[in-house]
Amino acid sequence: MDTAADTRQRLVDTARNLIAASSYHAVGVQEICGQAGVQKGSFYHFFDSKRELALAAVDDMAEYFSRSIFEHAFSADIAPLARIERFFTAVYNYHQQVKDTTGHVQGCPFGNLAGELGSVDSGMRDKIDTLFRLAETAIDQTLQDAVEQGDLPRMDTHAAARAIFAYAEGLILYAKTRNDATLIRDLGKRAIQLAIEAG
Protein backbone atom coordinates (compact mmCIF):
# COMPACT_ATOMS: atom_id res chain seq x y z
CA MET A 1 0.00 0.00 0.00
CA ASP A 2 1.64 3.24 -1.07
CA THR A 3 -0.24 5.68 1.06
CA ALA A 4 1.09 9.18 1.49
CA ALA A 5 2.14 8.45 5.04
CA ASP A 6 4.12 5.47 3.78
CA THR A 7 5.97 7.61 1.28
CA ARG A 8 6.93 10.11 3.90
CA GLN A 9 7.99 7.45 6.35
CA ARG A 10 9.96 5.65 3.68
CA LEU A 11 11.91 8.82 3.06
CA VAL A 12 12.56 9.27 6.76
CA ASP A 13 13.66 5.66 7.19
CA THR A 14 15.94 5.77 4.19
CA ALA A 15 17.47 9.04 5.34
CA ARG A 16 18.07 7.55 8.77
CA ASN A 17 19.89 4.58 7.35
CA LEU A 18 21.93 6.40 4.77
CA ILE A 19 22.96 9.26 7.01
CA ALA A 20 23.83 6.92 9.85
CA ALA A 21 25.94 4.84 7.49
CA SER A 22 27.91 7.81 6.18
CA SER A 23 27.08 11.42 6.92
CA TYR A 24 24.67 14.22 6.13
CA HIS A 25 26.67 15.83 3.34
CA ALA A 26 27.71 12.54 1.81
CA VAL A 27 24.12 11.55 1.12
CA GLY A 28 22.25 13.22 -1.72
CA VAL A 29 18.55 13.82 -2.16
CA GLN A 30 18.75 11.79 -5.32
CA GLU A 31 20.22 8.83 -3.49
CA ILE A 32 17.61 9.01 -0.77
CA CYS A 33 14.81 9.19 -3.34
CA GLY A 34 16.25 6.33 -5.35
CA GLN A 35 16.58 4.01 -2.38
CA ALA A 36 13.17 4.97 -1.01
CA GLY A 37 11.50 4.53 -4.41
CA VAL A 38 10.20 8.08 -4.38
CA GLN A 39 10.44 10.78 -7.01
CA LYS A 40 11.97 14.20 -6.51
CA GLY A 41 8.60 15.89 -6.74
CA SER A 42 7.18 13.79 -3.94
CA PHE A 43 10.21 14.46 -1.81
CA TYR A 44 9.69 18.19 -2.01
CA HIS A 45 6.01 17.80 -1.46
CA PHE A 46 6.69 16.36 1.99
CA PHE A 47 9.84 18.26 2.90
CA ASP A 48 10.89 21.80 2.16
CA SER A 49 14.51 20.80 1.95
CA LYS A 50 17.02 18.07 2.56
CA ARG A 51 17.71 19.68 5.91
CA GLU A 52 14.07 19.36 6.95
CA LEU A 53 14.19 15.67 6.17
CA ALA A 54 17.33 15.31 8.25
CA LEU A 55 15.64 17.05 11.16
CA ALA A 56 12.66 14.73 10.82
CA ALA A 57 14.99 11.75 10.65
CA VAL A 58 16.66 12.87 13.88
CA ASP A 59 13.26 13.07 15.57
CA ASP A 60 12.46 9.63 14.30
CA MET A 61 15.71 8.18 15.56
CA ALA A 62 15.23 9.88 18.90
CA GLU A 63 11.89 8.21 19.33
CA TYR A 64 13.37 4.90 18.30
CA PHE A 65 16.22 5.06 20.79
CA SER A 66 13.92 6.31 23.48
CA ARG A 67 11.70 3.27 23.06
CA SER A 68 14.30 0.63 22.26
CA ILE A 69 17.00 1.60 24.74
CA PHE A 70 16.05 4.21 27.31
CA GLU A 71 12.60 3.01 28.30
CA HIS A 72 13.87 -0.47 28.91
CA ALA A 73 17.22 0.36 30.47
CA PHE A 74 15.90 2.88 32.97
CA SER A 75 12.70 1.15 34.02
CA ALA A 76 12.50 0.74 37.77
CA ASP A 77 12.35 -3.04 37.92
CA ILE A 78 15.92 -3.30 39.19
CA ALA A 79 18.18 -1.30 41.48
CA PRO A 80 19.10 2.20 40.24
CA LEU A 81 22.79 1.59 39.68
CA ALA A 82 22.03 -1.63 37.87
CA ARG A 83 19.88 0.38 35.47
CA ILE A 84 22.85 2.48 34.48
CA GLU A 85 24.87 -0.65 33.92
CA ARG A 86 21.98 -1.99 31.86
CA PHE A 87 21.99 1.19 29.82
CA PHE A 88 25.60 0.71 28.80
CA THR A 89 24.93 -2.90 28.01
CA ALA A 90 22.01 -1.92 25.80
CA VAL A 91 24.19 0.65 24.04
CA TYR A 92 26.81 -2.01 23.50
CA ASN A 93 24.26 -4.48 22.19
CA TYR A 94 22.94 -1.96 19.73
CA HIS A 95 26.32 -1.02 18.31
CA GLN A 96 27.48 -4.60 18.19
CA GLN A 97 24.37 -5.51 16.23
CA VAL A 98 24.96 -2.63 13.82
CA LYS A 99 28.49 -3.86 13.33
CA ASP A 100 27.33 -7.43 12.73
CA THR A 101 24.88 -6.15 10.13
CA THR A 102 26.96 -3.56 8.32
CA GLY A 103 30.53 -4.39 9.20
CA HIS A 104 31.00 -1.03 10.87
CA VAL A 105 30.41 0.48 14.25
CA GLN A 106 28.53 3.49 12.94
CA GLY A 107 28.61 5.45 16.14
CA CYS A 108 25.93 7.57 17.71
CA PRO A 109 23.90 9.16 14.90
CA PHE A 110 23.29 12.22 17.03
CA GLY A 111 26.90 12.57 17.98
CA ASN A 112 27.94 12.15 14.38
CA LEU A 113 25.55 14.84 13.21
CA ALA A 114 26.52 17.14 16.05
CA GLY A 115 30.13 16.75 15.01
CA GLU A 116 29.44 17.32 11.35
CA LEU A 117 26.90 20.12 11.56
CA GLY A 118 27.12 21.52 15.07
CA SER A 119 29.15 24.56 14.09
CA VAL A 120 27.19 25.21 10.92
CA ASP A 121 23.54 24.49 11.64
CA SER A 122 22.46 25.80 15.00
CA GLY A 123 18.96 24.41 14.59
CA MET A 124 20.33 20.93 14.28
CA ARG A 125 22.71 21.51 17.13
CA ASP A 126 19.85 22.73 19.31
CA LYS A 127 17.77 19.71 18.50
CA ILE A 128 20.55 17.31 19.41
CA ASP A 129 21.33 19.32 22.50
CA THR A 130 17.72 18.89 23.58
CA LEU A 131 17.90 15.15 23.02
CA PHE A 132 21.11 14.91 25.01
CA ARG A 133 19.46 16.80 27.85
CA LEU A 134 16.64 14.28 27.84
CA ALA A 135 19.11 11.43 28.15
CA GLU A 136 20.86 13.35 30.87
CA THR A 137 17.57 13.66 32.75
CA ALA A 138 16.95 9.92 32.66
CA ILE A 139 20.36 9.28 34.18
CA ASP A 140 19.89 12.08 36.69
CA GLN A 141 16.61 10.60 37.86
CA THR A 142 18.24 7.22 38.26
CA LEU A 143 21.08 8.67 40.29
CA GLN A 144 18.58 10.45 42.51
CA ASP A 145 16.86 7.12 43.10
CA ALA A 146 20.20 5.60 44.03
CA VAL A 147 20.88 8.40 46.50
CA GLU A 148 17.46 8.03 48.05
CA GLN A 149 17.95 4.31 48.42
CA GLY A 150 21.32 4.87 50.04
CA ASP A 151 23.30 3.27 47.21
CA LEU A 152 25.15 6.52 46.61
CA PRO A 153 26.14 9.35 48.93
CA ARG A 154 24.41 12.69 48.53
CA MET A 155 25.83 14.50 45.55
CA ASP A 156 25.21 16.77 42.60
CA THR A 157 23.35 14.16 40.59
CA HIS A 158 22.84 16.50 37.66
CA ALA A 159 26.55 17.02 37.11
CA ALA A 160 27.17 13.32 37.60
CA ALA A 161 24.53 12.50 35.00
CA ARG A 162 26.16 14.81 32.49
CA ALA A 163 29.51 13.18 33.14
CA ILE A 164 28.09 9.71 32.66
CA PHE A 165 26.32 10.58 29.44
CA ALA A 166 29.36 12.35 28.05
CA TYR A 167 31.34 9.25 28.89
CA ALA A 168 28.83 7.14 26.98
CA GLU A 169 29.16 9.37 23.94
CA GLY A 170 32.91 9.22 24.20
CA LEU A 171 32.92 5.45 24.40
CA ILE A 172 30.69 5.22 21.34
CA LEU A 173 32.91 7.53 19.34
CA TYR A 174 35.93 5.60 20.53
CA ALA A 175 34.28 2.34 19.51
CA LYS A 176 33.59 3.75 16.07
CA THR A 177 37.15 4.98 15.67
CA ARG A 178 38.42 1.52 16.53
CA ASN A 179 35.51 -0.27 14.87
CA ASP A 180 35.20 -2.32 18.02
CA ALA A 181 31.99 -2.17 19.98
CA THR A 182 33.30 -4.23 22.88
CA LEU A 183 34.98 -1.11 24.22
CA ILE A 184 31.55 0.13 25.18
CA ARG A 185 30.81 -3.03 27.11
CA ASP A 186 34.19 -3.33 28.80
CA LEU A 187 34.76 0.28 29.73
CA GLY A 188 31.12 1.11 30.32
CA LYS A 189 31.32 -0.61 33.67
CA ARG A 190 33.36 2.29 34.97
CA ALA A 191 30.65 4.84 34.26
CA ILE A 192 29.24 4.85 37.76
CA GLN A 193 32.60 5.86 39.16
CA LEU A 194 32.03 9.25 37.57
CA ALA A 195 29.21 9.80 40.01
CA ILE A 196 31.51 9.81 43.00
CA GLU A 197 32.65 13.35 43.55
CA ALA A 198 36.33 13.94 44.02
CA GLY A 199 37.41 14.71 47.54
Next chain:
Amino acid sequence: MDTAADTRQRLVDTARNLIAASSYHAVGVQEICGQAGVQKGSFYHFFDSKRELALAAVDDMAEYFSRSIFEHAFSADIAPLARIERFFTAVYNYHQQVKDTTGHVQGCPFGNLAGELGSVDSGMRDKIDTLFRLAETAIDQTLQDAVEQGDLPRMDTHAAARAIFAYAEGLILYAKTRNDATLIRDLGKRAIQLAIEAG
Protein backbone atom coordinates in the same frame (compact mmCIF):
# COMPACT_ATOMS: atom_id res chain seq x y z
CA MET B 1 58.02 34.33 -0.63
CA ASP B 2 55.81 31.90 -2.47
CA THR B 3 57.99 28.86 -2.36
CA ALA B 4 56.58 25.46 -3.19
CA ALA B 5 56.69 24.41 0.42
CA ASP B 6 54.69 27.50 1.30
CA THR B 7 52.01 26.65 -1.24
CA ARG B 8 51.66 23.17 0.10
CA GLN B 9 51.58 24.31 3.68
CA ARG B 10 49.06 27.01 2.85
CA LEU B 11 46.77 24.34 1.44
CA VAL B 12 47.21 22.20 4.52
CA ASP B 13 46.57 25.10 6.87
CA THR B 14 43.51 26.23 4.98
CA ALA B 15 42.12 22.71 4.87
CA ARG B 16 42.68 22.38 8.62
CA ASN B 17 40.75 25.53 9.34
CA LEU B 18 37.90 24.97 6.93
CA ILE B 19 37.37 21.32 7.77
CA ALA B 20 37.54 22.00 11.49
CA ALA B 21 34.99 24.78 11.10
CA SER B 22 32.51 22.62 9.20
CA SER B 23 33.27 19.15 7.90
CA TYR B 24 35.12 17.23 5.23
CA HIS B 25 32.30 16.96 2.74
CA ALA B 26 31.09 20.50 3.30
CA VAL B 27 34.38 21.95 2.12
CA GLY B 28 35.21 21.95 -1.58
CA VAL B 29 38.57 21.88 -3.30
CA GLN B 30 37.60 25.13 -4.95
CA GLU B 31 36.96 26.80 -1.62
CA ILE B 32 40.23 25.56 -0.18
CA CYS B 33 42.12 26.78 -3.23
CA GLY B 34 40.39 30.15 -3.16
CA GLN B 35 41.12 30.78 0.47
CA ALA B 36 44.69 29.53 0.17
CA GLY B 37 45.32 31.61 -2.96
CA VAL B 38 46.29 28.56 -4.95
CA GLN B 39 45.08 27.37 -8.34
CA LYS B 40 43.47 24.04 -9.00
CA GLY B 41 46.42 22.80 -10.98
CA SER B 42 48.83 23.52 -8.15
CA PHE B 43 46.56 21.75 -5.73
CA TYR B 44 46.69 18.58 -7.77
CA HIS B 45 50.39 18.93 -8.22
CA PHE B 46 50.87 18.56 -4.47
CA PHE B 47 48.01 16.23 -3.67
CA ASP B 48 46.52 13.37 -5.62
CA SER B 49 43.07 14.08 -4.28
CA LYS B 50 41.07 16.04 -1.79
CA ARG B 51 41.27 13.02 0.49
CA GLU B 52 45.08 13.09 0.44
CA LEU B 53 45.01 16.70 1.53
CA ALA B 54 42.66 15.82 4.37
CA LEU B 55 44.98 13.06 5.50
CA ALA B 56 47.90 15.48 5.41
CA ALA B 57 45.84 18.01 7.34
CA VAL B 58 45.13 15.41 10.00
CA ASP B 59 48.83 14.69 10.33
CA ASP B 60 49.50 18.38 10.63
CA MET B 61 46.87 18.83 13.31
CA ALA B 62 48.17 15.81 15.19
CA GLU B 63 51.60 17.33 15.34
CA TYR B 64 50.14 20.62 16.45
CA PHE B 65 48.14 19.10 19.29
CA SER B 66 51.03 16.92 20.29
CA ARG B 67 53.23 19.95 20.71
CA SER B 68 50.73 22.45 22.03
CA ILE B 69 48.80 20.26 24.44
CA PHE B 70 50.27 16.84 25.08
CA GLU B 71 53.94 17.69 25.47
CA HIS B 72 53.15 20.37 27.97
CA ALA B 73 50.35 18.67 29.87
CA PHE B 74 52.16 15.40 30.40
CA SER B 75 55.64 16.67 31.15
CA ALA B 76 56.94 15.29 34.40
CA ASP B 77 57.39 18.58 36.25
CA ILE B 78 54.40 17.94 38.47
CA ALA B 79 52.75 14.96 40.12
CA PRO B 80 51.26 12.37 37.72
CA LEU B 81 47.62 12.88 38.60
CA ALA B 82 48.07 16.63 38.37
CA ARG B 83 49.26 16.12 34.81
CA ILE B 84 45.99 14.52 33.87
CA GLU B 85 44.14 17.40 35.44
CA ARG B 86 46.39 19.75 33.49
CA PHE B 87 45.54 17.89 30.32
CA PHE B 88 41.83 18.52 30.74
CA THR B 89 42.51 22.14 31.58
CA ALA B 90 44.57 22.50 28.43
CA VAL B 91 41.79 20.90 26.39
CA TYR B 92 39.33 23.30 27.94
CA ASN B 93 41.56 26.29 27.24
CA TYR B 94 41.92 25.31 23.63
CA HIS B 95 38.21 24.88 22.98
CA GLN B 96 37.34 28.03 24.90
CA GLN B 97 39.79 29.94 22.78
CA VAL B 98 38.32 28.50 19.59
CA LYS B 99 34.91 29.56 20.78
CA ASP B 100 36.11 33.07 21.60
CA THR B 101 37.59 33.32 18.13
CA THR B 102 34.89 31.73 16.01
CA GLY B 103 31.78 31.79 18.17
CA HIS B 104 31.57 28.01 18.13
CA VAL B 105 33.02 25.14 20.09
CA GLN B 106 34.23 23.25 17.05
CA GLY B 107 34.92 20.02 18.84
CA CYS B 108 37.78 17.60 18.37
CA PRO B 109 38.79 17.68 14.71
CA PHE B 110 39.76 14.02 14.87
CA GLY B 111 36.56 13.01 16.57
CA ASN B 112 34.56 14.99 14.04
CA LEU B 113 36.30 13.33 11.12
CA ALA B 114 36.02 9.91 12.71
CA GLY B 115 32.32 10.44 13.07
CA GLU B 116 31.87 11.72 9.54
CA LEU B 117 34.16 9.33 7.68
CA GLY B 118 34.84 6.44 10.02
CA SER B 119 32.40 4.08 8.38
CA VAL B 120 33.30 5.12 4.86
CA ASP B 121 37.05 5.69 4.73
CA SER B 122 38.95 3.06 6.65
CA GLY B 123 42.27 4.72 5.89
CA MET B 124 41.14 7.85 7.65
CA ARG B 125 39.66 5.82 10.46
CA ASP B 126 42.93 3.93 10.90
CA LYS B 127 44.90 7.14 11.01
CA ILE B 128 42.70 8.63 13.69
CA ASP B 129 42.72 5.36 15.58
CA THR B 130 46.49 5.51 15.62
CA LEU B 131 46.43 9.05 16.94
CA PHE B 132 43.99 8.09 19.66
CA ARG B 133 46.25 5.23 20.67
CA LEU B 134 49.10 7.68 21.01
CA ALA B 135 47.05 9.85 23.32
CA GLU B 136 46.06 6.76 25.21
CA THR B 137 49.70 5.85 25.68
CA ALA B 138 50.54 9.24 27.14
CA ILE B 139 47.78 8.85 29.70
CA ASP B 140 48.74 5.25 30.38
CA GLN B 141 52.33 6.24 31.09
CA THR B 142 51.14 8.93 33.47
CA LEU B 143 48.93 6.48 35.33
CA GLN B 144 51.82 4.07 35.61
CA ASP B 145 53.87 6.85 37.15
CA ALA B 146 51.05 7.50 39.61
CA VAL B 147 50.94 3.85 40.56
CA GLU B 148 54.67 3.71 41.04
CA GLN B 149 54.61 6.78 43.23
CA GLY B 150 51.81 5.29 45.31
CA ASP B 151 49.22 7.87 44.25
CA LEU B 152 47.03 5.15 42.79
CA PRO B 153 46.53 1.51 43.69
CA ARG B 154 47.85 -1.12 41.32
CA MET B 155 45.49 -1.43 38.38
CA ASP B 156 45.06 -2.01 34.66
CA THR B 157 46.43 1.36 33.67
CA HIS B 158 45.89 0.69 30.00
CA ALA B 159 42.17 0.20 30.37
CA ALA B 160 41.97 3.19 32.68
CA ALA B 161 43.81 5.32 30.14
CA ARG B 162 41.34 4.33 27.42
CA ALA B 163 38.45 5.21 29.69
CA ILE B 164 39.91 8.60 30.50
CA PHE B 165 40.61 9.47 26.89
CA ALA B 166 37.17 8.33 25.79
CA TYR B 167 35.77 10.52 28.53
CA ALA B 168 37.75 13.46 27.17
CA GLU B 169 36.38 12.88 23.68
CA GLY B 170 32.89 12.61 25.07
CA LEU B 171 33.22 15.85 26.99
CA ILE B 172 34.49 17.64 23.90
CA LEU B 173 31.60 16.37 21.80
CA TYR B 174 29.21 17.30 24.56
CA ALA B 175 30.72 20.77 24.75
CA LYS B 176 30.28 21.18 21.02
CA THR B 177 26.68 20.02 21.14
CA ARG B 178 25.98 22.57 23.87
CA ASN B 179 28.39 25.15 22.43
CA ASP B 180 29.75 25.50 25.93
CA ALA B 181 33.38 24.70 26.57
CA THR B 182 33.12 25.07 30.33
CA LEU B 183 31.68 21.57 30.50
CA ILE B 184 35.14 20.29 29.72
CA ARG B 185 36.64 22.24 32.59
CA ASP B 186 33.94 21.45 35.14
CA LEU B 187 33.40 17.78 34.38
CA GLY B 188 36.98 17.05 33.42
CA LYS B 189 37.88 17.00 37.10
CA ARG B 190 36.12 13.68 37.43
CA ALA B 191 38.30 11.96 34.86
CA ILE B 192 40.67 10.44 37.35
CA GLN B 193 37.81 8.64 39.06
CA LEU B 194 37.63 6.44 35.97
CA ALA B 195 40.99 5.01 36.93
CA ILE B 196 39.68 3.46 40.09
CA GLU B 197 38.49 0.01 39.24
CA ALA B 198 35.05 -0.99 40.41
CA GLY B 199 34.61 -3.80 42.80
Next chain:
DNA sequence: GCTTGACTTGACCGATCGGTCTAGTAGACT
Protein backbone atom coordinates in the same frame (compact mmCIF):
# COMPACT_ATOMS: atom_id res chain seq x y z
C1' DG C 1 72.71 29.23 -23.31
C1' DC C 2 70.21 25.17 -23.19
C1' DT C 3 67.71 21.65 -20.97
C1' DT C 4 65.17 19.82 -17.43
C1' DG C 5 61.70 19.40 -14.15
C1' DA C 6 59.21 21.42 -10.46
C1' DC C 7 55.58 24.41 -10.14
C1' DT C 8 51.61 27.60 -11.79
C1' DT C 9 47.77 29.01 -14.56
C1' DG C 10 43.09 28.62 -15.69
C1' DA C 11 40.05 26.64 -18.99
C1' DC C 12 37.61 22.60 -19.17
C1' DC C 13 35.33 17.86 -18.09
C1' DG C 14 31.26 14.88 -16.94
C1' DA C 15 28.71 14.05 -12.89
C1' DT C 16 26.14 15.36 -9.30
C1' DC C 17 24.41 18.72 -6.15
C1' DG C 18 19.86 20.75 -3.94
C1' DG C 19 15.85 22.49 -5.67
C1' DT C 20 11.93 24.00 -9.12
C1' DC C 21 8.25 23.41 -12.16
C1' DT C 22 4.60 21.70 -15.09
C1' DA C 23 1.72 18.12 -16.14
C1' DG C 24 -0.87 14.51 -14.67
C1' DT C 25 -3.19 10.94 -11.53
C1' DA C 26 -6.30 9.44 -8.12
C1' DG C 27 -9.29 9.47 -4.19
C1' DA C 28 -12.55 12.19 -1.29
C1' DC C 29 -16.36 15.61 -0.92
C1' DT C 30 -20.18 18.15 -2.93
Next chain:
DNA sequence: AGTCTACTAGACCGATCGGTCAAGTCAAGC
Protein backbone atom coordinates in the same frame (compact mmCIF):
# COMPACT_ATOMS: atom_id res chain seq x y z
C1' DA D 1 -20.80 14.03 -12.60
C1' DG D 2 -17.79 17.53 -11.27
C1' DT D 3 -14.42 19.67 -8.47
C1' DC D 4 -10.83 20.04 -5.46
C1' DT D 5 -6.74 18.71 -3.30
C1' DA D 6 -3.17 15.71 -2.01
C1' DC D 7 0.15 13.47 -4.14
C1' DT D 8 3.22 11.68 -8.05
C1' DA D 9 6.09 11.80 -12.15
C1' DG D 10 10.13 13.26 -14.12
C1' DA D 11 12.25 16.73 -17.05
C1' DC D 12 14.83 20.54 -16.04
C1' DC D 13 17.62 24.43 -13.60
C1' DG D 14 22.06 26.83 -12.46
C1' DA D 15 25.73 25.89 -9.43
C1' DT D 16 29.17 23.26 -7.80
C1' DC D 17 31.44 18.97 -7.23
C1' DG D 18 36.27 16.48 -7.63
C1' DG D 19 39.46 16.06 -11.04
C1' DT D 20 42.14 16.66 -15.74
C1' DC D 21 44.94 18.84 -18.98
C1' DA D 22 47.68 21.68 -22.14
C1' DA D 23 50.32 25.58 -21.98
C1' DG D 24 53.45 28.28 -19.81
C1' DT D 25 56.86 30.29 -16.10
C1' DC D 26 61.06 30.02 -13.84
C1' DA D 27 65.11 28.66 -11.34
C1' DA D 28 68.81 25.21 -10.93
C1' DG D 29 72.36 22.11 -13.22
C1' DC D 30 75.07 21.32 -16.99
